[in-house]
Amino acid sequence: MAKHDKSEGFVTEITPRSQDFSRWYLDVVRRAELADYTQVKGCMVIRPYGYAIWELIQQALDRRIKATGHVNAYFPLFIPNSLLMKEAEHVEGFAPQVAYVTHGGGEELEEKLVVRPTSEAIIGTKYHDWIQSWRDLPVLINQWANVVRWEKVTRPFLRTTEFLWQEGHTAHETEAEAEEETLKILELYRETMETELAMWVVTGRKSESEKFAGALRTYSLEALMGDGRALQAGTSHNLGQNFAKAFDVTFQARDKSVQHVWGTSWGVTTRLIGAVIMTHGDDSGLILPPRIAPYQVVIVPIPRGNWQETVLPKAREIQQQLVAGGVRVTLDDRDMYTPGWKFAEWELRGVPLRLEIGPRDIEKSSVLIARRDTREKLPVPMEGLVDRIRQLLDDVQRTLFDRAVRFREEHTHRVGDYETFKQTLEGRPGFVIAPWCGSADCEAQIKNDTQATIRNMPMNASTPSGHCIRCDSPAQAEAWFAKAY
Amino acid sequence: MAKHDKSEGFVTEITPRSQDFSRWYLDVVRRAELADYTQVKGCMVIRPYGYAIWELIQQALDRRIKATGHVNAYFPLFIPNSLLMKEAEHVEGFAPQVAYVTHGGGEELEEKLVVRPTSEAIIGTKYHDWIQSWRDLPVLINQWANVVRWEKVTRPFLRTTEFLWQEGHTAHETEAEAEEETLKILELYRETMETELAMWVVTGRKSESEKFAGALRTYSLEALMGDGRALQAGTSHNLGQNFAKAFDVTFQARDKSVQHVWGTSWGVTTRLIGAVIMTHGDDSGLILPPRIAPYQVVIVPIPRGNWQETVLPKAREIQQQLVAGGVRVTLDDRDMYTPGWKFAEWELRGVPLRLEIGPRDIEKSSVLIARRDTREKLPVPMEGLVDRIRQLLDDVQRTLFDRAVRFREEHTHRVGDYETFKQTLEGRPGFVIAPWCGSADCEAQIKNDTQATIRNMPMNASTPSGHCIRCDSPAQAEAWFAKAY
Numbered sequence: 027m028a029k030h031d032k033s034e035g036f037v038t039e040i041t042p043r044s045q046d047f048s049r050w051y052l053d054v055v056r057r058a059e060l061a062d063y064t065q066v067k068g069c070m071v072i073r074p075y076g077y078a079i080w081e082l083i084q085q086a087l088d089r090r091i092k093a094t095g096h097v098n099a100y101f102p103l104f105i106p107n108s109l110l111m112k113e114a115e116h117v118e119g120f121a122p123q124v125a126y127v128t129h130g131g132g133e134e135l136e137e138k139l140v141v142r143p144t145s146e147a148i149i150g151t152k153y154h155d156w157i158q159s160w161r162d163l164p165v166l167i168n169q170w171a172n173v174v175r176w177e178k179v180t181r182p183f184l185r186t187t188e189f190l191w192q193e194g195h196t197a198h199e200t201e202a203e204a205e206e207e208t209l210k211i212l213e214l215y216r217e218t219m220e221t222e223l224a225m226w227v228v229t230g231r232k233s234e235s236e237k238f239a240g241a242l243r244t245y246s247l248e249a250l251m252g253d254g255r256a257l258q259a260g261t262s263h264n265l266g267q268n269f270a271k272a273f274d275v276t277f278q279a280r281d282k283s284v285q286h287v288w289g290t291s292w293g294v295t296t297r298l299i300g301a302v303i304m305t306h307g308d309d310s311g312l313i314l315p316p317r318i319a320p321y322q323v324v325i326v327p328i329p330r331g332n333w334q335e336t337v338l339p340k341a342r343e344i345q346q347q348l349v350a351g352g353v354r355v356t357l358d359d360r361d362m363y364t365p366g367w368k369f370a371e372w373e374l375r376g377v378p379l380r381l382e383i384g385p386r387d388i389e390k391s392s393v394l395i396a397r398r399d400t401r402e403k404l405p406v407p408m409e410g411l412v413d414r415i416r417q418l419l420d421d422v423q424r425t426l427f428d429r430a431v432r433f434r435e436e437h438t439h440r441v442g443d444y445e446t447f448k449q450t451l452e453g454r455p456g457f458v459i460a461p462w463c464g465s466a467d468c469e470a471q472i473k474n475d476t477q478a479t480i481r482n483m484p485m486n487a488s489t490p491s492g493h494c495i496r497c498d499s500p501a502q503a504e505a506w507f508a509k510a511y
Numbered sequence: 512m513a514k515h516d517k518s519e520g521f522v523t524e525i526t527p528r529s530q531d532f533s534r535w536y537l538d539v540v541r542r543a544e545l546a547d548y549t550q551v552k553g554c555m556v557i558r559p560y561g562y563a564i565w566e567l568i569q570q571a572l573d574r575r576i577k578a579t580g581h582v583n584a585y586f587p588l589f590i591p592n593s594l595l596m597k598e599a600e601h602v603e604g605f606a607p608q609v610a611y612v613t614h615g616g617g618e619e620l621e622e623k624l625v626v627r628p629t630s631e632a633i634i635g636t637k638y639h640d641w642i643q644s645w646r647d648l649p650v651l652i653n654q655w656a657n658v659v660r661w662e663k664v665t666r667p668f669l670r671t672t673e674f675l676w677q678e679g680h681t682a683h684e685t686e687a688e689a690e691e692e693t694l695k696i697l698e699l700y701r702e703t704m705e706t707e708l709a710m711w712v713v714t715g716r717k718s719e720s721e722k723f724a725g726a727l728r729t730y731s732l733e734a735l736m737g738d739g740r741a742l743q744a745g746t747s748h749n750l751g752q753n754f755a756k757a758f759d760v761t762f763q764a765r766d767k768s769v770q771h772v773w774g775t776s777w778g779v780t781t782r783l784i785g786a787v788i789m790t791h792g793d794d795s796g797l798i799l800p801p802r803i804a805p806y807q808v809v810i811v812p813i814p815r816g817n818w819q820e821t822v823l824p825k826a827r828e829i830q831q832q833l834v835a836g837g838v839r840v841t842l843d844d845r846d847m848y849t850p851g852w853k854f855a856e857w858e859l860r861g862v863p864l865r866l867e868i869g870p871r872d873i874e875k876s877s878v879l880i881a882r883r884d885t886r887e888k889l890p891v892p893m894e895g896l897v898d899r900i901r902q903l904l905d906d907v908q909r910t911l912f913d914r915a916v917r918f919r920e921e922h923t924h925r926v927g928d929y930e931t932f933k934q935t936l937e938g939r940p941g942f943v944i945a946p947w948c949g950s951a952d953c954e955a956q957i958k959n960d961t962q963a964t965i966r967n968m969p970m971n972a973s974t975p976s977g978h979c980i981r982c983d984s985p986a987q988a989e990a991w992f993a994k995a996y
Contacts, residue, residue: 062637062640062641064586064587064633064636064637065591065594065633065636066587066589066590066591066624066633069587069588069589070587071584071585071586071587071637072584072585073584074582074583074584074652077582077583077584077585078582078583080585081583097559097562097563098559098562098563098566099556099557099558099559099561099562100556100557100562100565100675101549101556102549102551102554102555102556102673103554103626103657103659103673104551104554104610104673105551106550106551109550121617122616122617123616124615124616125589125612125614125615125616125624126612126613126614126615127610127611127612127613127626128611128612128613128614129610129611129613129623130609130610130611130661130672131607131608131609131610131661131662131663132606132607132661138614139551139610141588141612141626148549148550148551151549151550152547152549152556155547156547161847167559171657172588172656172657174588176615176616176617177616178616187615188587188588188589190585362646
């Protein structure tokens with residue numbers, strides 16, 4: 027609930043979530059030391075505690091990306107301006123957002139360089155060189171990198187001028203294979219977000235107006251934040267042959283004809299850290315799913331009597347056991363803070379389990395465990411402690427996911443007429459499901475009337491009967507609307 | 512020795528190492544698909560096989576960096592020009608090499624941004640904010656990132672405009688602690704390079720003229736490449752209070768006085784991949800130390816009779832066993848290439864062990880193992896195969912290191928007079944050890960006469976008696992000279 031302010035020497039509160047969600051978010055990011063502002067407009071520092079979360083997300087994703095046959099590589103940060111210009115829709119989508127390097131090594135450059143906003147263009151030129159025959163396909167490459175998109179209004183993790191991400195870029199023999207890859211990755215993302223981040227997401231296709239600049243089709247994963255706004259958590263694009271044609275990526279097919287490859291690209295970013303904060307956090311601060319928590323357990327020794335000779339050695343012994351058992355654990359043995367202060371501090375930082383140990387616990391050969399998610403406190407015998415903690419961590423992970431699912435269910439509405447639709451979208455109700463005719467005009471008008479956008483059209487929804495929520499045309503798809511980040 | 516050129520359909524040679532080391536290096540980089548050129552001047556693509564080596568080096572280093580109490584974070588790519596200007600020597604050292612972003616989001620920027628050549632400046636501004644008291648110290652942060660230094664002449668991995676690296680930045684209470692940290696990291700690097708990269712390095716202090724722009728003292732690790740030229744493989748800098756003063760990083764000390772922190776910074780880069788190539792490679796191509804080899808073993812099935820029903824299943828079974836045993840292995844089951852072609856291909860790519868299996872091997876319940884380092888071929892029984900392969904991998908690793916040590920010993924000369932010194936430095940003799948007076952004039956004159964530079968002054972060398980190799984002044988240190996990359 028509170029954090030000691032080092033420079034002032036007193037405890038300062040974070041804004042309650044219910045009072046001002048946006049301020050609460052910024053308070054949590056700063057007080058939990060996840061990120062910090064810099065003198066560079068729109069750019070943040072990801073602090074060690076925030077970066078440790080990113081590393082765990084990276085590892086979870088990288089493992090899955092490699093297990094599905096992809097390999098990592100690294101392409102240049104700079105892209106000659108003329109290359110970005112080659113794919114017409116791509117340049118239109120990205121040109122307003124790019125940063126340009128115009129001088130290097132003391133001289134003005136002959137051609138200005140774009141700091142990559144995404145890497146389709148530079149990768150396209152290499153796929154042109156590397157791919158000759160159908161035997162070279164598929165090419166399944168992923169890159170972990172920083173990218174830059176000039177933003178006017180920024181918010182840590184959610185929207186920053188520079189951010190970190192992974193971007194997959196693949197090339198295939200057939201349209202069907204590219205579509206299969208696009209959906210395989212969408213599913214990989216979904217499973218990762220549910221399993222590791224304990225987030226619920228809806229997967230579906232983006233509307234034409236919301237698709238990636240240069241793609242044939244964009245699919246997205248949309249999550250629901252604690253304030254009822256949706257957040258795009260990842261995207262997977264079927265690029266068709268658009269970039270292959272722009273960069274002349276051809277191959278000799280099995281029938282000896284020369285054809286353009288079929289491409290995909292897909293990415294998730296450090297935005298996921300923001301999504302985790304806004305999905306699970308509460309008035310006391312962060313709540314981290316154990317699988318991506320830098321510390322899954324914090325041990326707080328209770329300083330009674332000669333605790334440094336009695337309690338502390340036992341606390342260290344337990345720490346060792348947990349480390350040996352593969353649990354990420356920290357021991358807060360600082361003597362200038364009270365246990366109460368430490369409890370609040372580690373709650374703010376979202377550590378899933380707190381383990382308290384004092385002289386009386388040692389007498390009873392047990393410890394006290396406090397769960398961050400439910401705030402339950404339970405005595406646990408030292409015998410079998412590591413196994414019990416592992417079970418509890420699994421339980422916290424499951425509870426957070428179940429809670430996210432329940433929250434989503436309680437904040438999803440299905441409506442049949444436009445008046446109800448508009449009424450429902452006053453405030454931040456979550457998702458509103460409604461039939462849509464597929465026209466960009468209706469989509470724009472709805473956005474104008476309600477500020478809500480089509481998040482996506484879920485994968486397995488059957489085409490609705492009846493007509494569009496806004497006009498009289500027949501419905502083409504069931505769309506999920508929401509106000510979004 | 513050779514690689515199939517996909518586009519031309521014939522086998523092309525790589526230049527023999529003995530004939531033209533520089534061409535051999537470029538051929539290996541390209542044909543082993545480690546890196547490739549791009550349309551961006553001085554920037555390379557690190558291809559999947561090269562990047563996999565980098566990932567293994569990263570993991571080995573990151574594990575050690577964390578085990579010594581450091582944490583990772585991420586700071587912005589862009590640095591306002593005025594910040595870079597704050598430390599006088601720093602700006603002098605880096606200004607000629609920087610790339611400037613002048614436009615973003617369609618507008619000219621009020622202040623141009625430097626694409627980071629290194630991050631002391633931006634990190635200094637945050638340490639100013641984060642550090643208040645001696646209780647906040649030490650701060651031990653590392654960053655994995657890309658950096659940009661404009662280069663006129665580039666060579667893949669060794670010198671490129673953009674490269675990948677890790678940069679540690681620490682802040683300490685006392686000068687002694689900063690020095691201890693600087694040397695701890697130097698030792699950490701040495702141990703990593705010897706253990707993981709099987710490289711021999713000499714650790715020592717740089718001369719004043721070769722130290723990092725803004726440092727108090729720079730220490731380096733210098734390796735010896737196969738052509739007798741030295742290569743700086745890593746550096747660790749004691750920054751003193753220079754950056755703390757430039758960025759006003761102060762803390763309240765234990766005695767309540769306000770003091771500037773003592774800083775260090777240290778880094779190694781993707782250049783290490785180049786070092787590995789030039790330390791271990793031979794006329795047939797790359798030789799990778801097993802600990803950083805993407806594939807430690809390649810299985811080549813011998814296609815006799817109905818091999819796809821007999822040999823291939825057995826090969827797959829062995830592959831499974833090796834994977835289960837923690838060995839990185841690939842099975843080359845492509846049917847359009849002959850075994851001989853595959854042997855040459857995987858030798859070129861430096862895979863430490865080749866495992867051949869054909870019908871007769873299966874009859875004898877054994878396989879044939881070929882070592883890349885010694886070219887020995889030995890039959891190994893299938894019984895206990897995984898353990899035997901693990902032993903062999905350890906042995907290849909040790910053999911490569913021993914060979915590097917021997918090469919260094921055979922290419923290190925100790926001379927007593929300037930004529931012999933100059934003669935010895937004709938060609939590329941390796942290291943030449945000589946006493947030096949410590950004057951920058953002598954250092955510059957020696958460079959002028961021989962093209963050799965002082966690589967460093969080793970850590971534990973006793974101060975030599977006698978006088979400088981070039982002048983009559985008393986010797987201050989024993990310096991290791993070499994022509995260097």
